[in-house]
Amino acid sequence: MDVSDTKLVDVARRAGCSPATVSRVLNDNPNVDIRIRERVLQAAMDLAYVPNGSARSLRSTKSRLAGAVIPTLDHAIYAAMMNSLQSGLSEKGVSLIIGTSAFDIDLEYDQVRLLVERGVDAIVLVGAAHRPETIALLEQRNIAYVFTYTAAATEIGAAVGFDNDKAGRMAARYLLDLGHNRIAMLGGITDNNDRAIARRDGFVAELRENGITPLSIIESAYRVDGGRLGMQQLMGADNPPTAVFCGSDIVAAGALKYCREENIAVPGTVSVLGFDNLEIGELTSPELTTVDVPAKEMGTLAAQYLLATPAQRLHMRVRELPLRLVLRGSTAAASR
Amino acid sequence: MDVSDTKLVDVARRAGCSPATVSRVLNDNPNVDIRIRERVLQAAMDLAYVPNGSARSLRSTKSRLAGAVIPTLDHAIYAAMMNSLQSGLSEKGVSLIIGTSAFDIDLEYDQVRLLVERGVDAIVLVGAAHRPETIALLEQRNIAYVFTYTAAATEIGAAVGFDNDKAGRMAARYLLDLGHNRIAMLGGITDNNDRAIARRDGFVAELRENGITPLSIIESAYRVDGGRLGMQQLMGADNPPTAVFCGSDIVAAGALKYCREENIAVPGTVSVLGFDNLEIGELTSPELTTVDVPAKEMGTLAAQYLLATPAQRLHMRVRELPLRLVLRGSTAAASR
DNA sequence: CTGTTAGCGCATTCAG
DNA sequence: CTGAATGCGCTAACAG
Numbered sequence: 001m002d003v004s005d006t007k008l009v010d011v012a013r014r015a016g017c018s019p020a021t022v023s024r025v026l027n028d029n030p031n032v033d034i035r036i037r038e039r040v041l042q043a044a045m046d047l048a049y050v051p052n053g054s055a056r057s058l059r060s061t062k063s064r065l066a067g068a069v070i071p072t073l074d075h076a077i078y079a080a081m082m083n084s085l086q087s088g089l090s091e092k093g094v095s096l097i098i099g100t101s102a103f104d105i106d107l108e109y110d111q112v113r114l115l116v117e118r119g120v121d122a123i124v125l126v127g128a129a130h131r132p133e134t135i136a137l138l139e140q141r142n143i144a145y146v147f148t149y150t151a152a153a154t155e156i157g158a159a160v161g162f163d164n165d166k167a168g169r170m171a172a173r174y175l176l177d178l179g180h181n182r183i184a185m186l187g188g189i190t191d192n193n194d195r196a197i198a199r200r201d202g203f204v205a206e207l208r209e210n211g212i213t214p215l216s217i218i219e220s221a222y223r224v225d226g227g228r229l230g231m232q233q234l235m236g237a238d239n240p241p242t243a244v245f246c247g248s249d250i251v252a253a254g255a256l257k258y259c260r261e262e263n264i265a266v267p268g269t270v271s272v273l274g275f276d277n278l279e280i281g282e283l284t285s286p287e288l289t290t291v292d293v294p295a296k297e298m299g300t301l302a303a304q305y306l307l308a309t310p311a312q313r314l315h316m317r318v319r320e321l322p323l324r325l326v327l328r329g330s331t332a333a334a335s336r
Numbered sequence: 337m338d339v340s341d342t343k344l345v346d347v348a349r350r351a352g353c354s355p356a357t358v359s360r361v362l363n364d365n366p367n368v369d370i371r372i373r374e375r376v377l378q379a380a381m382d383l384a385y386v387p388n389g390s391a392r393s394l395r396s397t398k399s400r401l402a403g404a405v406i407p408t409l410d411h412a413i414y415a416a417m418m419n420s421l422q423s424g425l426s427e428k429g430v431s432l433i434i435g436t437s438a439f440d441i442d443l444e445y446d447q448v449r450l451l452v453e454r455g456v457d458a459i460v461l462v463g464a465a466h467r468p469e470t471i472a473l474l475e476q477r478n479i480a481y482v483f484t485y486t487a488a489a490t491e492i493g494a495a496v497g498f499d500n501d502k503a504g505r506m507a508a509r510y511l512l513d514l515g516h517n518r519i520a521m522l523g524g525i526t527d528n529n530d531r532a533i534a535r536r537d538g539f540v541a542e543l544r545e546n547g548i549t550p551l552s553i554i555e556s557a558y559r560v561d562g563g564r565l566g567m568q569q570l571m572g573a574d575n576p577p578t579a580v581f582c583g584s585d586i587v588a589a590g591a592l593k594y595c596r597e598e599n600i601a602v603p604g605t606v607s608v609l610g611f612d613n614l615e616i617g618e619l620t621s622p623e624l625t626t627v628d629v630p631a632k633e634m635g636t637l638a639a640q641y642l643l644a645t646p647a648q649r650l651h652m653r654v655r656e657l658p659l660r661l662v663l664r665g666s667t668a669a670a671s672r
Numbered sequence: 673c674t675g676t677t678a679g680c681g682c683a684t685t686c687a688g
Numbered sequence: 689c690t691g692a693a694t695g696c697g698c699t700a701a702c703a704g
Contacts, residue, residue, distance in 0.1 A: 005477075007681060018691045023683055031689060048473075053454045054394040055681035058696050063390065065433075065454065072419060079415035083408060086436055090447070095433045095454055097401075100422055111426070118389045118401065118431055137386075141341075224615055253619045260621060279560055280616050283589045285596060343697060354675045359699055367673060391697035394680050 088303025227254020424639025563590020
């Protein structure tokens with residue numbers, strides 16, 4: 001390595017004490033004479049000492065490293081969650097390793113394994129559907145883990161999020177209350193996505209329980225064009241809907257775009273309801289009525305959970321966050 | 337730790353060979369008999385062996401860990417870059433630790449130090465302006481680093497990005513070519529942001545060299561409301577501009593929103609030019625003319641650089657990516 | 673091609 | 689309150 005590589009012994013030498021004492025100071029052990037402590041800190045400063053994290057975590061059993069595996073960073077909702085998770089962890093000196101799975105639980109397993117290899121103390125996962133091997137690995141190794149974006153946890157793990165079934169029902173209820181009965185859904189890809197599945201199922205169940213059969217359930221990628229094309233399909237049908245629940249604001253924005261292009265009045269002819277409450281919801285015209293997803297809060301709470309002691313964690317196992325409808329201009333009562 | 341904690345020796349025992357041989361197999365050393373190799377792999381499989389990364393990086397000199405410090409993950413442009421960076425690294429088994437600096441080079445230094453402590457082999461930074469201590473730390477420790485979002489590198493470091501001065505000039509040139517002469521800028525916060533500064537300066541310089549003095553240069557946060565308020569200020573002035581260059585598509589979207597609210601015709605009364613080429617540019621009406629920032633590509637190329645050998649890196653020091661104007665409906669020739 | 677030996681840098685016993 | 693000794697799990701020499 002480098003010549004200018006200072007190590008703990010060097011600090012000890014300069015401070016005139018033993019390595020053990022330096023270690024104590026660096027780990028905030030209170031049983032050190034205040035005067036020696038000062039000397040050590042000064043010496044570390046002078047030498048620009050940077051501890052070796054690998055050696056630390058090899059010797060102790062904690063790495064001060066946490067991991068997160070999310071579908072992608074290229075979606076505002078996950079990026080926002082990671083942003084607050086990272087901030088929360090960083091305040092306590094914990095670093096975050098982020099891996100992406102592209103909505104594939106096999107890739108997720110690989111990423112989790114990699115994180116375990118890196119020695120992370122704790123892991124954040126998205127959703128409640130994972131390979132059994134993934135969970136087994138974590139439990140075997142005693143690595144704390146939290147699911148986010150869901151309120152369903154395992155026996156041992158924790159969850160910070162919301163009930164996706166309820167979310168779907170909430171959307172349905174809102175559209176029903178507006179008097180709609182020709183309702184469709186333009187959801188996300190449900191393959192390997194337990195959250196999207198639960199929302200769709202909750203949405204459909206609520207409709208059915210109220211005597212309404214959804215006209216059509218289309219799946220589309222979480223992109224503007226997915227929404228555009230999906231809406232085209234929906235509105236081109238013999239019996240077009242008067243209300244559409246979209247699986248994401250991105251998709252809803254695409255749907256709105258299609259309507260604008262085709263001069264279909266929103267919400268006059270068709271109401272469009274989004275999901276996520278992204279910033280773009282305020283940019284469309286009309287502005288988007290949507291369901292707020294507490295992405296930032298999930299990240300913050302996940303950080304709190306991971307930073308908590310095992311004892312404290314017992315009281316933080318499942319944290320169900322409230323869902324909130326954000327009323328804006330893209331939805332209205334059914335005509336007549 | 338855990339009872340089910342398999343280590344390298346255990347694999348060796350089961351495979352009937354020495355630890356050294358197992359190590360060789362695990363590190364793809366070709367000098368191992370193929371039959372033994374198979375046995376080792378099988379044994380590792382059977383025992384569900386997961387190597388201890390800390391021990392590995394303590395003993396060797398590589399951690400297979402890379403770091404990135406960006407201003408925030410809560411902005412699509414950085415999230416997109418991190419997404420492709422992470423994918424690129426992950427393909428080669430390198431994990432990415434992400435830290436955020438909130439556009440503060442002191443916090444950036446802290447994050448970099450933390451990354452150094454974690455033993456990262458390489459680091460990605462944003463922009464070319466950093467604390468000297470930051471660069472010194474990296475060079476002293478022989479940690480490879482790349483600047484992104486800029487084409488300016490240090491003597492030792494590398495850069496993947498574009499010339500921000502040119503970007504500003506390109507925007508100015510475009511508006512000048514459209515015949516505008518009452519031009520304003522609604523830029524991002526330049527404090528501690530060398531990219532924003534360079535773009536502004538390039539923009540202003542190009543105007544000046546063509547005999548035009550910008551009417552006004554306003555700074556606003558990278559949020560929709562910043563753009564809205566900034567545009568209000570601009571259009572409420574005695575001598576409002578006929579063309580506005582916004583520092584980000586988010587800001588431009590806010591500007592457009594203000595114009596819609598106030599029934600100011602875009603591009604009829606005022607042309608609005610964005611920067612970033614975010615997906616939202618296609619959602620506004622009119623759609624946004626903007627400058628494309630190759631975020632994804634910067635991440636991919638940064639990954640390639642970090643994964644390269646020191647020898648290869650010498651040929652990859654500065655990579656200036658071309659800038660591209662995306663012509664859409666929010667700009668038009670000056671009337672008359 | 674394979675095994676033996678040694679020690680990476682640190683935190684933790686255990687004495688004092 | 690402090691120091692000396694020990695090894696965390698692994699890989700890099702070096703021999704064979």
